[in-house]
Structures are given as C-alpha cells and as structure tokens.
Amino acid sequence: MNxxxxxxxxxxxxxxxxxxxxxxxxxxxSGAASLPEGPRPGVSVxxxxxxxxxxxxxxxxxxxxxxxxxxxxxxxDDARVNGDYIRALIxxxxxxxxxxxxxxxxxxxxxxxxxxxxxxxxxxxxxxxxYLYVDEDVFKDFVADDLYxxxxxxLLACYLNATYNQRFDGQVExxxxxxxxxxxxxxxxxxxxPPYPETLTLIRRVLGYIxxxxxxxxVNPASPGLALK
Numbered sequence: 001m002n003x004x005x006x007x008x009x010x011x012x013x014x015x016x017x018x019x020x021x022x023x024x025x026x027x028x029x030s031g032a033a034s035l036p037e038g039p040r041p042g043v044s045v046x047x048x049x050x051x052x053x054x055x056x057x058x059x060x061x062x063x064x065x066x067x068x069x070x071x072x073x074x075x076x077d078d079a080r081v082n083g084d085y086i087r088a089l090i091x092x093x094x095x096x097x098x099x100x101x102x103x104x105x106x107x108x109x110x111x112x113x114x115x116x117x118x119x120x121x122x123x124x125x126x127x128x129x130x131y132l133y134v135d136e137d138v139f140k141d142f143v144a145d146d147l148y149x150x151x152x153x154x155l156l157a158c159y160l161n162a163t164y165n166q167r168f169d170g171q172v173e174x175x176x177x178x179x180x181x182x183x184x185x186x187x188x189x190x191x192x193x194p195p196y197p198e199t200l201t202l203i204r205r206v207l208g209y210i211x212x213x214x215x216x217x218x219v220n221p222a223s224p225g226l227a228l229k
Contacts, residue, residue: 049091049205049208049209049211049212050212051091051095051212052095055091055095058095058096058097058098059090062090062096062109062154064133065133065150065154066083066086066087066154067083069086069131069133069154069155069158070082070083071083072158073162074159074162074163075123075127075159075163075166079162079163079165080162080165081158081161081162081165081175084213084214085161085172085175086110086154086157086158087213088206088207088210088213089110089157089161089176089179089206090110090154090157091205091209092202092205092206092209093106093109093202094108094110094111096109097109098148098150105144107144107145107147107148107153108148108149108150109153109157110153110154110156110157112147112153112157112160114144114147116156116160117144118142120160121139121142121156122139123159124155125140133155134149134151134152138152160179161175164178164179167183168183168186172206172207172210173203174186174191174192174193176193176199176202176203176206177199177203179202180196180198180199180202180203181194181196185199
C-alpha cells in the first residue's frame, strides 16, 4: 500500500491572488494568546520579510495542507497552532521547497530532523486519528526520507509546534526557539530564547514573515493578534 493518500479535489491549490483571502479565514481559538505589542524582550524583530513570488507560489500550493493540519487539535490538552506561524516557519526553514535538506540531515518544508520525527510519529500513532493527506501506515513504517512528503512534514510541524504553543503559553519567540534549539534549551535559559545565533536568527525571520502576513491581510477581527492558542 502507498503510505500516502492521494490529494483529492479539496487539495487543489488556491490561486496566488487568493492567498491573502485564505489567510483571513484561519480559525480563532478560545483563550487565544496574541502577539505582544512593541519590542520582544531579547529578540529584535527584522523588518517585514517579503517572500519572493516563487516562494509565494510554492506556499500557495501548500495551502490545503496548512489550513487542514493547523485546524486540528493535538494531544490530551487539545493543543493547537496558528496557520500563519506555520507559513512563516515554512518560509524561514525552506522557502517552501519540499526537497530542502540541511547539512545536519534535517529534511523537508520545515527542516525536521529524523530523530525528532520518529518521536513525533510514535506519539501521533497513539492518537489513532484518521488524517487526511497522510496514510497512517507511515507512522509504523517511517523512514527519514518520508519527511520530504509535504503532508507528513506539515502534520509533524503542526503537532510539535502545537505542543510548544501549549507549553510556552503562546509566546511565539519561545515556540520558535523550542523548534530550533529544543524545549529543554528554552527551559535551561529560564524560559527565554537561548542566545544561540542560529536560534535568534530563526526567531527574527519567523517574526518578520508573520509581520508580513499580518500587514498584507490585516488582523482578522474575530482573531485578535495571531491567536496562537
């Protein structure tokens, strides 16, 4: 059996011009934490990062996956993550290139390490949920190159970042820091971003792309800030 479900009609890519409209219908979550106003402590925000037209075209084709997996809740605490954060992470990590690979072996859209993926798929397997776009057989047959499959990569990114969102009370800098350096490193630095150049750069870029999306479409009145929780 193919480990991946074929994308159906509901996964047809949205036109590039419709990307901004699509972002306006991201679900808001009760008890949502908003992005803080003004400078973030310890992390300067880059000017709005403007994706290239090629990156936006690639991101456009991923919209059904991003919207679906970011609409789900994960784990016993029903943790969730906002779609704009996932969009920003994809642009930061790979420029929306599904075949991206780092020198350290991280793979796919959000540059997930195989060891991290194995931990996540083991937890997802226990949830026994019938996901769209991903065949659950991959959870027991996982190999590192499965991370190049966009559906699985976006699912894992949403699952992991939803848990970070829950753990760090919707603080975007700490979510991004945990993604790059691990939640243990964030705890070791007193729930502050670790002072690693790579981590701080990733945080700045993620925030810059989030600011781009916010400035492009405005803030959804039903969803104050980015409503990360």
